[in-house]
Amino acid sequence: MNLELQWLVWSIALGLVHLMAYACVILKTEGVMWTAGPRDEGQPQYGLAGRLARAQRNYMETWPFFAVAVLLAHVMARESAQTALGCQLYFWSRVIYLPLYAFGVRWVRSLAWVVSMLGLVMILGALF
Helix, strand or coil, X not given: CCHHHHHHHHHHHHHHHHHHHHHHHHHHHHCHHHHHCCCCCCCCCXXXXXXXXXXXXXXXXXXXXXXXXXXXXXXXXXXXXXXXXXXXXXXXXHHHHHHHHHCCCCCHHHHHHHHHHHHHHHHXXXXX
């Protein structure tokens, strides 16, 4: 498996970390009855649980673009140092993004997001 596909696999694991972080916090804050119930009253949008939900949603807004770009680079045989660096920038900045969002760190969180988008654009650039 080449480097770009390895980063794609790690990005799937990171998505699961997002999911489990939110699930653990919501279980602790809302309890078993709420998590096992129909959740008619909606998901909490406040505190740590809300920030983790928004971080997860943000990750899922960008991840499909990353996954498709990596797969296209592989299928089109366009992997290069540029795509490898783009994958690393995307992945590591998204790793940093999660705790920054969870702890409510402004500006640096936004910078991490911008770096992840730069990584994505680097991969995309190799496709043209």
